[in-house]
Amino acid sequence: xxxxxxxxxxxxxxxxxxxIAKRVAAYTAAHPEKxxxxxxxxxxxxxxxxxxxxxxxxxxxxxxDAATFRGYAPxxxxxxxREKIVEFDYKSRGVSLAPDEVFVSDGAKSDTGNIxxxxxxxxxxxxxxxxxxxxxxxNAMAGRAGDYGPDGRWNKLVYMPCLPExxxxxxFPEKTPxxxxxxxxxxxxxxxxxxxxxxxxxxxxxxxxxxILYDSAYEAYIAxxxxxxxxxxxxxxxxxxxxxxxxxxxxxxxGTRCAYTVIPKELESAAAAGGAxxxxxxxxxxxxxxxxxKLNGVSYIIQRGAEATxxxxxxxxxxxxxxxxxxxxRLIREGLEKAGFSVWGGVNAPYIWLKAPGKxxxxxxFDLLLDRAGVVGTPGSGFGPHGEGYFRLxxxxxxxxxxxxxxxxxxxxxxx
Numbered sequence: 001x002x003x004x005x006x007x008x009x010x011x012x013x014x015x016x017x018x019x020i021a022k023r024v025a026a027y028t029a030a031h032p033e034k035x036x037x038x039x040x041x042x043x044x045x046x047x048x049x050x051x052x053x054x055x056x057x058x059x060x061x062x063x064x065d066a067a068t069f070r071g072y073a074p075x076x077x078x079x080x081x082r083e084k085i086v087e088f089d090y091k092s093r094g095v096s097l098a099p100d101e102v103f104v105s106d107g108a109k110s111d112t113g114n115i116x117x118x119x120x121x122x123x124x125x126x127x128x129x130x131x132x133x134x135x136x137x138x139n140a141m142a143g144r145a146g147d148y149g150p151d152g153r154w155n156k157l158v159y160m161p162c163l164p165e166x167x168x169x170x171x172f173p174e175k176t177p178x179x180x181x182x183x184x185x186x187x188x189x190x191x192x193x194x195x196x197x198x199x200x201x202x203x204x205x206x207x208x209x210x211x212i213l214y215d216s217a218y219e220a221y222i223a224x225x226x227x228x229x230x231x232x233x234x235x236x237x238x239x240x241x242x243x244x245x246x247x248x249x250x251x252x253x254x255g256t257r258c259a260y261t262v263i264p265k266e267l268e269s270a271a272a273a274g275g276a277x278x279x280x281x282x283x284x285x286x287x288x289x290x291x292x293x294k295l296n297g298v299s300y301i302i303q304r305g306a307e308a309t310x311x312x313x314x315x316x317x318x319x320x321x322x323x324x325x326x327x328x329x330r331l332i333r334e335g336l337e338k339a340g341f342s343v344w345g346g347v348n349a350p351y352i353w354l355k356a357p358g359k360x361x362x363x364x365x366f367d368l369l370l371d372r373a374g375v376v377g378t379p380g381s382g383f384g385p386h387g388e389g390y391f392r393l394x395x396x397x398x399x400x401x402x403x404x405x406x407x408x409x410x411x412x413x414x415x416x
Contacts, residue, residue, distance in 0.1 A: 016382035049317035055308035073297030077104025108246035113138035126158035126177035130383030183215035190345015205240040212241040238264035329395035335406035373408035
């Protein structure tokens with residue numbers, strides 16, 4: 001008789017945002033007269049750039065002509081997009097990459113989860129706490145996390161607390177990991193890692209033979225000058241780090257799906273005992289093999305749209321969109337501080353991390369804000385044990401909803 005992957009049965013409940021959606025749906029059904037303001041999920045609201053739409057329309061027309069029709073996309077992405085990524089996202093910051101070190105995909109969420117396919121199940125994995133749930137859940141599905149305990153921790157994962165005391169950038173863990181997930185600017189805390197902090201982590205990884213999985217999906221939101229946009233701005237990082245990027249939050253591609261992962265050719269691992277050939281193994285080659293087997297590529301139409309984000313009008317529109325969201329972040333941060341909340345983030349990231357007042361738990365605050373303010377946020381406990389007592393808001397709403405939402409939250413807090 002067939003068997004299922006027993007690791008899935010160890011997962012607690014459902015995915016965080018599915019839980020939130022269920023609660024909001026139940027509340028809306030019970031209170032159809034209330035207008036809900038959603039400041040919880042990190043989904044964008046501003047439309048795609050006109051230059052992107054024009055490029056997609058042109059590409060769509062090409063698909064209707066036998067002379068310009070395209071079938072399967074190249075496994076790793078079209079050269080026209082990979083070359084733009086190298087030029088604008090890396091060369092402009094002094095980072096030298098080759099186009100074949102860039103792998104275009106349908107999302108950073110997919111890549112940060114799927115990267116485990118090329119890593120041994122025996123690796124000890126370290127995650128920040130709080131953390132983006134995909135890192136934890138996908139390792140649990142693969143069997144690297146062990147068992148889920150009553151304390152909300154997986155017994156094989158190494159948790160690295162990220163708190164106000166360390167600026168939400170973790171200290172080195174007591175147990176040395178093989179794989180380290182870092183996300184900066186950070187989701188959910190909105191924290192950022194300075195060049196000095198990243199130098200320490202790169203040095204640590206090189207010294208211990210560890211791999212850094214660096215999620216920089218929010219690099220375009222960085223405003224402060226001492227915050228690196230890529231881990232490859234740090235000397236030595238190409239030998240120890242994989243970087244993930246996305247067009248979702250920078251160019252509004254949450255509904256069209258396009259991202260990329262960078263794996264430098266010099267990034268290698270020791271071959272597994274008994275492995276074919278022995279010696280060193282190229283992670284670039286392994287990921288290329290994985291993608292060629294499991295991914296049929298991102299559509300030509302979408303990649304032409306992504307390419308247009310690098311055009312002059314595309315870049316200007318992107319800057320304006322990010323400026324819009326970061327103004328929302330400023331309004332949230334300052335409005336909540338004025339209302340008496342302890343608040344972090346919202347400077348280099350579109351996320352605001354706040355402390356639940358008094359002895360309220362994360363879910364207590366969720367329920368209170370939904371019931372009294374009609375505002376949806378994300379309970380910090382959903383991001384890990386050290387997220388308990390905290391709460392995340394996003395800056396991706398409209399300006400009108402942002403202003404009204406902050407006012408509603410302030411009024412609900414005043415009534416406590």
